[in-house]
Amino acid sequence: MDFLNSITLLTNFIIIPGITYGSQLALGAIGVTLIYGVLRFANFAYGDLMAFGTMIVILVTWFLQSKGITFGLLPTALLALPVGILLTIAVSLFFDKTVFEYYRNKKSDPVTFIVVSLGIMFVLNAVVRIIIGPNDINFMDGHKFIMKAREFKKMTGLNEGLALKSTQVITLITTIITCSILFYFLNKTKTGKSMRAYSNNEDLALLSGIDPKKIVLLTWIIVSILATVAGTLYGLDKSFKPFTYFNNLLPIFAATIVGGIGNPLGAFYGGFLIAFSEIGLTYAYKKFFKYIMPEGLEPSTLIQFISTDYKFAISFAILIVVLIFRPNGIFKGKVI
């Protein structure tokens, strides 16, 4: 019984939150890595692109709710998602046309791209704050819990509860669907293969008759979809606040580099690695050891590796360790 209790405890506080947060990071990191692989720069505006997409989703959700349309048990935001994706694609393509294309044609160095993406970051930051404001917004509706901790306790007779929020399940399912489609597209279809070829070696790809304009267009479309989906899932699970989205860029970058920048599968794993280390290393295992240790040997301290204040710092530290020992990432990077 104690063993089951301890497992439930870990599932409730580490595994389920880890999988949810990891999925959100993974989706974001795949977006960053695709931009890096194909367009060859680190996009600092990505966090704010996520915020922009989520903002559109929220606005459409509010509109739908005012018309009395809901999605039954599921959050209305899922209905609004396509509109959000379309507008985010439009914004990405607009910035690509007006800003990035010029530097791409000039073959500017990566630093120029970074600086320009900073400019876009400022602009998007302002647009989001002007339209929807800087405050916390909760736009989750529909059925909140699939299983409540109390119900679980009653059902199984265990001491520890296991809560499962519907947003966590939605996050997981959406991530599985999005990633399967994406990896199928990249690995099996002709367009996806040409995208990988372009990322691997631009000149050779051009020689084989791949149209770079089409590849760039496609990349922005995929990236915008990923950004909006990741942003909306994060907002549903926690809440929407423009500043948090900007801050989330940092663990996303960490996940990208840890997984090998330019490598989508690596970014996927990187997201989960970062999420699990952040949650696993800041969790206090006192209760867990209480269950599995024999009586009398229970720990008196919290058994916490580092306090929760340092949650973000952990992902940064992992990144720095990876950069020192394996600068190309845990999985080999720079090729999608």
Add this chain to the structure above:
Amino acid sequence: MIKNSDFKICFSVMTVLTILVGLFQSWGIALSMLNLCLISAVMAMGVNIQWGFAGLINFGVMGFLAIGGLATILVSVPPVPEAWSAGGLGILISGLFLVAVVLSVLTINKKFPNHKYKNYFIFVIIILSIPLLKFIAGPSISKIESINAATSGFLGGANLPIIFSWFVGAILCALVAFVVGKVCLGLRSDYLAISTLLVSGIIITIVKHEEWLSRGVKNVIGLKRPVPYEVDLQNSEWFIKLVEFFNSSKLSNILDPDEKISLLNQLVITSSGVFVKLCFSLLFLVVVITILYFSEKALNSPWGRMMRAIRDNEEAAKAMGKNVVKQHLFIFMLGSAIIGFAGAMLVTYDGLFTPSSYQPLRYTFLIWVMVLLGGTGNNYGAILGGFVVWFIWIQSAPFALLVINIFTNHLEETNYIKEHLLNSVPYFRYLMMGLGLLLVMRYRPRGLLPEKIIKN
């Protein structure tokens, strides 16, 4: 130096902006803007030394500014004896432990440079040291933080004049930059940008949450000042005489003595604020000119030539026998020290240290906009950038208010869109910054005052 046209542009823009604000808004606002412009100029010069001279991209500005701010606390705040006696020993022991860990890592690194498991071993040592450190320091930290938690709850500082902290901040930053540089400088430009950004995130987390050191989110207020206090001025004879002298024409028009005294009192109160700010301005101006002087000297010296050579063609410089790694590390430390100096200046001017206010947008990327807008590789450009960007940053909210009022004039006061726009006025500054940066990068990629190609 005075003949330099950039110098003229720079300082005439500075004077004109200050006078304009002084005339149209108030001299108090103008001077506080000038002071922040001067501090920004120092920050921009620090970044410019790293990016403009050497091509090192440092997105960790925020972290170094916070370290500079921390230095003001460590230097100027009076020590808390109860806290020292309660937990000082524990903190010292854990400090020694930390030194021991670092030394052991370094010796392992030196003794077994090519051992297969060296890296893993170092990794294990570092991982094990964190819980151990917590175990050693934990009790003393909680003791320190429990002493007068509402007013102190930290170790305090050395109770020295705050002006020393500017130099201490610079030295601390140089030390941190040494460590960061050793780790990160070998990386390619974009990796370096990301990793320095993340390192600054770690620094901010530490400053925010190590309350025994910095009071963290509880903030430290009422720091010392290198200039007189308003209250002291208002009570000092010579200052009142001075104000009387400057406003003699205004005062002589009033015949009623009671009214005269009340007007004089009012004038003394407003001018004491202006006077304090003016003292700060002078102090900051001295700093800016000193750093500018040495920075220009350095840029035109053989060392500056070498740095530009390294920036423009690293391989060629290496082939000429220049130690690129060492020079990069040195200039990274130098630039960071100047940024730390500015960080300490900023906290001194504000009079309070609020770790939670350090955000990358304001304290890293805005400084970068200053450098890029002003002109990379040109010290005058950095100063001009500091001025222009800070001016836009401060003035874009009133400007946006004006524009919104003009365009929504026909709408009613209660109109939803108008109300919403008026509420979001503060965020137009981000829009201005972004558009400004994009336009400059497109049409003047080398900045407003581009680098001068020096032929010698």
